[in-house]
Amino acid sequence: xxxxxxxxxxxxxxxxxxxxxxxxxxxxxxxxxxxxxxxxxxxxxxxxxxxxxxxxxxxxxxxxxxxxxxxxxxxxxxxxxxxxxxxxxxxxxxxxxxxxxxxxxxxxxxxxxxxxxxxxxxxxxxxxxxxxxxxxxx
Amino acid sequence: xxxxxxxxxxxxxxxxxxxxxxxxxxxxxxxxxxxxxxxxxxxxxxxxxxxxxxxxxxxxxxxxxxxxxxxxxxxxxxxxxxxxxxxxxxxxxxxxxxxxxxxxxxxxxxxxxxxxxxxxxxxxxxxxxxxxxxxxxxxxxxxxxxxxxxx
Numbered sequence: 001x002x003x004x005x006x007x008x009x010x011x012x013x014x015x016x017x018x019x020x021x022x023x024x025x026x027x028x029x030x031x032x033x034x035x036x037x038x039x040x041x042x043x044x045x046x047x048x049x050x051x052x053x054x055x056x057x058x059x060x061x062x063x064x065x066x067x068x069x070x071x072x073x074x075x076x077x078x079x080x081x082x083x084x085x086x087x088x089x090x091x092x093x094x095x096x097x098x099x100x101x102x103x104x105x106x107x108x109x110x111x112x113x114x115x116x117x118x119x120x121x122x123x124x125x126x127x128x129x130x131x132x133x134x135x136x137x138x
Numbered sequence: 139x140x141x142x143x144x145x146x147x148x149x150x151x152x153x154x155x156x157x158x159x160x161x162x163x164x165x166x167x168x169x170x171x172x173x174x175x176x177x178x179x180x181x182x183x184x185x186x187x188x189x190x191x192x193x194x195x196x197x198x199x200x201x202x203x204x205x206x207x208x209x210x211x212x213x214x215x216x217x218x219x220x221x222x223x224x225x226x227x228x229x230x231x232x233x234x235x236x237x238x239x240x241x242x243x244x245x246x247x248x249x250x251x252x253x254x255x256x257x258x259x260x261x262x263x264x265x266x267x268x269x270x271x272x273x274x275x276x277x278x279x280x281x282x283x284x285x286x287x288x289x
Contacts, residue, residue: 002226002227003226003227003229003230003288004227004230005227006218006224006225006226006227006228006230007227007228007230007231008227009224009227010211010214010215010218010224010227010228010231011211011231013214014207014210014211014213014214015207017180017210018206018207018210021180021183021206021210022206025183025206027181027182027183027184027185028183028184028206029183029184029186029187029188029201029202029205029206030202031199031202032198032199033198042191044188044191044192045191045192045194047192048192048194
């Protein structure tokens with residue numbers, strides 16, 4: 001009983017700085033998050049899938065050459081016919097495909113994801129926040 | 139006869155001394171680890187909230203509340219154990235937290251999630267869940283040693 005009483009005291013003491021953290025801490029987490037559009041996934045969820053992910057970069061060749069997610073392959077609509085066969089060579093059906101473009105506002109990743117699904121590739125997800133999110137996380 | 143008794147008493151005394159030192163070290167290690175773990179998470183609660191999300195156990199808002207509150211509980215519990223004040227309550231909280239963390243890690247392992255345990259913020263990023271799981275079991279053992287004092 002003494003242990004429980006002391007534990008409650010510690011729990012109560014922790015409430016005070018925790019309350020301050022929730023209000024003034026510069027690195028406090030936000031209470032609400034943007035909702036996901038259909039087919040979108042957050043980076044934290046994708047990272048939790050581990051190695052079972054096949055990254056697809058839907059940006060331009062130039063952006064891809066500058067920097068990309070390790071292991072990602074280039075696949076955009078402009079060069080679809082030449083790049084898609086390479087995708088099929090490297091992707092294995094048990095892998096989840098995650099497509100990204102430059103930022104949250106770009107639509108290219110959604111368009112590539114739709115085209116992949118129409119070509120029979122499944123499951124396909126779009127990375128919320130795109131490359132910007134990846135860079136921010138790393 | 140008398141000398142045999144003296145030898146027995148001195149052996150018992152030496153044994154008690156070892157037990158005392160063992161408990162002191164267990165308290166130092168367990169308390170120190172909890173103060174350190176709490177402090178690293180207090181420094182960056184947003185990172186801890188993201189780590190918690192990877193376990194896929196709590197809705198976001200509950201994870202945020204936990205990421206703000208739990209590090210302070212860890213910190214105070216560790217500190218109380220270190221300075222030997224409210225030590226039974228601190229030990230109770232530490233034991234309960236270790237049990238919860240161990241189940242969370244084991245659950246993540248069973249579901250095949252690839253996550254950093256998030257136990258020490260950015261300071262110790264361990265990939266996979268097995269090492270943190272084993273570390274938790276060792277810490278539970280230390281907690282067990284300390285509980286023996288209150289039997």
